[in-house]
Amino acid sequence: MRPFQRTSSLRKISRRTPSGKSKTLLKSRRRNSKTCASCKKLLRGNLRSENRMFGGYLCHRCLSKYIKVSLRGIS
Numbered sequence: 001m002r003p004f005q006r007t008s009s010l011r012k013i014s015r016r017t018p019s020g021k022s023k024t025l026l027k028s029r030r031r032n033s034k035t036c037a038s039c040k041k042l043l044r045g046n047l048r049s050e051n052r053m054f055g056g057y058l059c060h061r062c063l064s065k066y067i068k069v070s071l072r073g074i075s
């Protein structure tokens, strides 16, 4: 185990590899909850099936705001 892996923020999972050896797998404990890039609010809904432009990146309010600004031109 390398020095940066000696931390309690990583979860250790023992898995058997296809070759038959058992190895400890390190997985992050952190849940990745995505936030809007503009207003930093949590994004809602299923992010994988989000087909909207900038889906999973901006929230619907910020996106509509940016579309309006881009259509009206920079004032």
Ligand SMILES: [Zn+2]
Binding pocket: 036, 037, 038, 039, 040, 041, 058, 059, 060, 061, 062, 063
């Ligand atoms: Zn937003």
